[in-house]
Amino acid sequence: MPRYSGIERKQARWGLIFVAPAMLFFAVFSYYPILNAFATSFFNKRALSKAPPRFIGLDNYLRLFSLKTAGNELSFYNSLRSTAIFTVGTFVPLLVLSLLAAALIASLDGKRAKRALQVAYYTPAVLSSVVAATIWMLIFDPRGLANQWLNGLLGLTGVDHLWLVDRSMEQLSTMIIYFWKYIGYFVILFITGLSSIPPTIYEAARIDGAGKLQVFGRITLPLLKPTVVMVSIMSMLQCLKTFSTQYMLYTNGAPRGPINVITFNIYVTGIQEQYLGRASAMSVVLFVVMLFFTWFQFRLSKADDVEY
Amino acid sequence: MKRAIALLSMIALMAPALLFAKDKKADGKQITINYWTHEDPARTQLEKELIAQFEAANPNIKVVRTTQAAVKLIELVQTAFAANQGPDMFNLPIENEYAYITNRRVAPVDAKAAGYKSAKDIAAKYAPGVLDAVTVDGKLYGLPLELTNWCIYINKKVFRSAGLDPEKDYPKTWEDMMAVSEKLVIKDGNILIRRGFDFRYPYYLTFFVPMVEQLGGKLISDDGKTAIVNDAAWLKVLSYMQQWGPSGKNLGSPTYKNARNLFNLDNNDIAMANTGLYQQGRIEKDNPAFFKSGEWMVVPFPTFKGAVKNTAACYYGHYFMVNDDAAKEVQEASWKLAGFLLSHGEDYLTRGGNIIQPTKALLESKTLKSMPYSDVFIKDMARAHMIYYGPSSAELQTLIRNAVESVMLSGVTPEKALATLKAAAQEIIDEQ
Numbered sequence: 048m049p050r051y052s053g054i055e056r057k058q059a060r061w062g063l064i065f066v067a068p069a070m071l072f073f074a075v076f077s078y079y080p081i082l083n084a085f086a087t088s089f090f091n092k093r094a095l096s097k098a099p100p101r102f103i104g105l106d107n108y109l110r111l112f113s114l115k116t117a118g119n120e121l122s123f124y125n126s127l128r129s130t131a132i133f134t135v136g137t138f139v140p141l142l143v144l145s146l147l148a149a150a151l152i153a154s155l156d157g158k159r160a161k162r163a164l165q166v167a168y169y170t171p172a173v174l175s176s177v178v179a180a181t182i183w184m185l186i187f188d189p190r191g192l193a194n195q196w197l198n199g200l201l202g203l204t205g206v207d208h209l210w211l212v213d214r215s216m217e218q219l220s221t222m223i224i225y226f227w228k229y230i231g232y233f234v235i236l237f238i239t240g241l242s243s244i245p246p247t248i249y250e251a252a253r254i255d256g257a258g259k260l261q262v263f264g265r266i267t268l269p270l271l272k273p274t275v276v277m278v279s280i281m282s283m284l285q286c287l288k289t290f291s292t293q294y295m296l297y298t299n300g301a302p303r304g305p306i307n308v309i310t311f312n313i314y315v316t317g318i319q320e321q322y323l324g325r326a327s328a329m330s331v332v333l334f335v336v337m338l339f340f341t342w343f344q345f346r347l348s349k350a351d352d353v354e355y
Numbered sequence: 356m357k358r359a360i361a362l363l364s365m366i367a368l369m370a371p372a373l374l375f376a377k378d379k380k381a382d383g384k385q386i387t388i389n390y391w392t393h394e395d396p397a398r399t400q401l402e403k404e405l406i407a408q409f410e411a412a413n414p415n416i417k418v419v420r421t422t423q424a425a426v427k428l429i430e431l432v433q434t435a436f437a438a439n440q441g442p443d444m445f446n447l448p449i450e451n452e453y454a455y456i457t458n459r460r461v462a463p464v465d466a467k468a469a470g471y472k473s474a475k476d477i478a479a480k481y482a483p484g485v486l487d488a489v490t491v492d493g494k495l496y497g498l499p500l501e502l503t504n505w506c507i508y509i510n511k512k513v514f515r516s517a518g519l520d521p522e523k524d525y526p527k528t529w530e531d532m533m534a535v536s537e538k539l540v541i542k543d544g545n546i547l548i549r550r551g552f553d554f555r556y557p558y559y560l561t562f563f564v565p566m567v568e569q570l571g572g573k574l575i576s577d578d579g580k581t582a583i584v585n586d587a588a589w590l591k592v593l594s595y596m597q598q599w600g601p602s603g604k605n606l607g608s609p610t611y612k613n614a615r616n617l618f619n620l621d622n623n624d625i626a627m628a629n630t631g632l633y634q635q636g637r638i639e640k641d642n643p644a645f646f647k648s649g650e651w652m653v654v655p656f657p658t659f660k661g662a663v664k665n666t667a668a669c670y671y672g673h674y675f676m677v678n679d680d681a682a683k684e685v686q687e688a689s690w691k692l693a694g695f696l697l698s699h700g701e702d703y704l705t706r707g708g709n710i711i712q713p714t715k716a717l718l719e720s721k722t723l724k725s726m727p728y729s730d731v732f733i734k735d736m737a738r739a740h741m742i743y744y745g746p747s748s749a750e751l752q753t754l755i756r757n758a759v760e761s762v763m764l765s766g767v768t769p770e771k772a773l774a775t776l777k778a779a780a781q782e783i784i785d786e787q
Contacts, residue, residue, distance in 0.1 A: 094437040095458040119775055120767070121757060189546045189611065205544015211610040212601055212764045298426070300556055300609030302764045303757060318430055320750045321454075323437070 081334065087327035094321035107328035120304035123329065126312040129218070133308055134286040136222045141282050145230050146275070149237030150263060165238065169231035180295040183224050187211050211301040218305050221292045228292075229285065233278050240274025241267065276348040280341055287337050290314065309333045386688045387417045391432060391442040393425040393673075397636050401707035402696065409695050416688050429749070436460055436678075443681045444689040446500050446673045449488045449741070450560055450748040456489065456496045457746040461676040463494045468687045469694030485713045488744050489674050497674030498693050501703070501710035503631040504670035504736045505561065506728075507657070508618055511650045513539060513549070513626035525654045526552075526627075529566065529595060532657055536606045539626045545605055552627035553607035553614040554599070559755040560742050561669050562629060562656075566592045569662035574743050574751065575784065582751075582780035586773060591659075593762050593769035600763030609760060621645040629656075629668070632732050636709040653728035655735050667735040669742035672713075747783045754779050 088107055092100035116122040152164045171179070186192045187210040198206055210220045244267065252262050268275075290310040297303055297311070307315075309329060317326030392402075399422060406418045421442070423431055429451045435441045441460065446452075455461045464477065471477045474495050478486060481499065489497035507526070514521035517539045526532040536551025555562055564574050572588025575581070583589060599606050607614070618628035619641040628634075639646040656667040675693040677686050700712040701722050709726070711717065723729050743751070758776040761767035 093458075094433055095454050095460055097459055120761060120765070121775075187610075190543075190548065194546060203544075205542070205546055207544070207546045207601070209601060212608065214765060300611075300760075302760045304761060304765055315753070318434065319753055321433070 084327040084330045084334075087324055088331050090324045092323040092327075094317065094323050100324065103324070107325050108332075110325065111328055111332065121307055121312070123309075123312065123332075125304065126307050126309045126329075129306060130287060130289075130308040132218060133221060133225075133289060133306075134283060136218070137225050137289075138279075138283045138286045140222075141226055141230060141233060141286075142275075142279050144226075145233035145278070145282075146237050146271075148230065149234045149241060150267065152234065153238055153241045165231075165235065167231075168234045171228045171230075172232045174228070176291045176295060179224065179228060180299070183220075183295070184299050187220055211296060211299070214305040217296065217301055220301075221289075221296060221306050224292045224295075225286070225289060229282070233282055236278050236281075237271070237274060240271050240278075244270045272348065276344065279348075280344050283340060283344070284337055287333065287340070309336075384415050385417070386415055386685055387419060388444055388685060388689050388692055389442045390418055390420045390689075390692070391428065391445040392420065392422055393428045393446070394422045395708045397640070397706065397708040398703070398710065401699075401702055405696055405699060405702075406692075409692055413688070413691070416692070418692060439680060441678045441680065443678050443685050444675060444693065445678075446675050449672045449674060449744045450752060452497065452674055452676060453488065453744040453748060454746050455676060456491050460679055461496050462679040462681070462686050463496055464498060464677075465687055465690040466495075468690035469498065470691070470698065471694070480714050480716070482713045482715055482718055484741070485672065488672060488741055489676075497676045498697055499713055500673045500675055500697070501633075502670055502672045502713040502736075503633065503711065504732055504739055505555065505629050505631050505656065505668040506731050506735050507552070507654045508628045508630055508634060509652050509654060510618065510621060510626050511652060512621070513623060516623070517626075521652060525652075526657050527655075528660045529657050530660050533595075533598065533604065533606065536626075537604060540606060542605070545601075547605065547607070547611065549623055550607050550611065550614065550625045552629075553611060553625065554596075554609075555615065555629045556609035556760075557752070557756045559759060560748065560752045561671060563592065563596075563755060563759060564743060565656070565666050565668055565739070566595075566659070568666050569659045569664050571663040574780075575745070580784065582784045583773070583777040586777075589773050589776075590769050593759065593772060596759050597762040597769060602763070602766060608763065610764070619645070621650070632711060632726065632729060633709040635727060653731045655731060656739075665738055667739040670736055670739050671742040746787055750783055751780055754783075 087100070089102060089104060090100035091103045091106070110116075111123040117124045119125065148164075148168065152161055152168075155161050155164070174182075189207045193210050194206070194208055197208055198204060208216060210216050248266055248270070249262060252266055257265065288310055289308055293306040293308055293311045294314065296306060303311075303315070310333070313326045313329045313333070316322050316329065392398075399420075402420065406420060410416060410418060422428075425448075428445075429447055432441065432445050432447060433451075436455070464474065466472070466474050466477055469477070471480070477495065477498070482502075485499055485502055486495060489495060489499075509521050509525055511521040514524065519535065519538060524535060526535045532552055539549065539551030540547060541549040560574075567574070567585075567588050570585070570588035570591055572583075572585035572592075574583065576584050597603050601608050612624075614625050614628040615630045615634065617624045618630070618634075619638045621642055635646070638651070645651065658665055675697070677689040677693070679686075681689065697712055697714075699707075700714055700717040701720065703710050703712055704717065704720075704722055704726075711723065717723060718733075723733075742748075745751075754776055758772040761775075762769050762772045
């Protein structure tokens, strides 16, 4: 048991006072909903009912994983599958391409060009979902730009690629929208990580005759490891929590089955169908999945062993 | 130090309970009514005027009117009620609103506050049956803001451009609708440039269920115990929708732009749309030249060839309801406001979005009868019935949506879609 001196105790007390607002914020908007959802998941609770919710033990969880519903397009199993497809299909390109884009921007000489590219990449991230929806619905409309571009590229005319209709194309559409919206955010994070690498290391490498690819592979990547780990965890968690893109497509008439990711299933079950207990059980499962993958990524990366 | 951390943590964890605690008491004599309703520019203009008059006549009452898009409002009201923070007064479509009555979330109508002598007096002033949807165990829980049914609007120019005579060739049956649409569509490869007609997705309880009923099917059996009655009827309509969609004859799809809004533009995008009398006000606002051109007409909702039941699209109501958790004086003030607004039926019909408040007086008025094609709507209403409403009507509509759109868009067979729909709908009915 360490003993603290008077001044350390005083500092700690002030520290506590300073973190209190953040603790309050997290308590209201994170801890309380988590605990509440966990408790609710053991009850049969309907959104509008005034009657006290009925305790049903693990029934909500058993229902989610019932093999009877496995073949149903809107089952929880299908949501797990849709979430996995979306996460892998979005998280990997997001991570790789945002890193490459950041490296490209960082390697540019002109400050103006750098800033212009940063702004260009980041702009979609600040657009509201409504604006993003309007833009993408115009693009994916059968008469829209997506069909025109793809037909132009493939030398076809009048082919509808069914961006919002075909199962695979609908999933691809959600991935494209999400990628477009969030790549800028991760590019900025990578640029920040790149700028923290001491330039002296690059100078030493250049004096030793290292080429650009060698510098990127042997210096930039290893030293960027903490940022890569952080970005990969953040982007993976964001992909697992994806909702607004799927909601936007669904409200514009796209079928629900192929894009019924866990969060969207939670929304439909809890808000539209009013089964709050069942939706809470889904959110607890999602929480456990996210916790597991975060832990797994930390284990794989051992992020702390980078030293300059 | 540990004690300080524990204390801070406890305060932090208790904070939400303190923050979210509600206080629904009216503040002294000054009463504020939070009234939530759906967006409609014409009605907003009228209600702003009426609310100003109401506030002037009742200086102790302030009305805070909040509008949201119709679909969004359904979710917002429900989420607010789930958190015990519902508005004092609101309106939604009855299929979404009925659950508020069965869950005891709304207060019975205060007839005297609303300006009537008694509940009997209210019943005597409205058309027969329209209050049934909001009457439970003999108590009345809502007053109708509007009663709406949909017919088929036709753009005559588009018909003529395809060599059709709109007066003679308009579709009388769903088979005609498919055949006429095939003549009207213009395609670039398999991309639809012009549609003949398209459905009013995702309001399946309003248009799809009546199509099933025409063939002898039912959503719920008469004894209320069985969901999805008469598989053959359901399969036929699901197959029809499959044929309508991109993998069939490619005549339309939920992913194309809303037919009703495109119709107003008169830009050769669509020939027919399924909508209500209120559309006339919107055509006039969006495209006055088209409204005045005489190039549009309205025809009845079609039926299938060999239909066993001659039924039109369901009519639905938006009802004013009052939050049961609101303080008594707020409830009373809210019913007073509802009664005041509803006493201006002709204003709502002529300049409040062309909506029909189903009072006997308005239904028999010259104002309604002189509106273009109002006779078509009135006749269709006579062969229609109120949309299905029950504690889980909104969920059933979502299930039907999933079934129809899975056959139209995802390549699911009608048989499989029906089996999924039937099992899920039955589960809901059993739970009720």
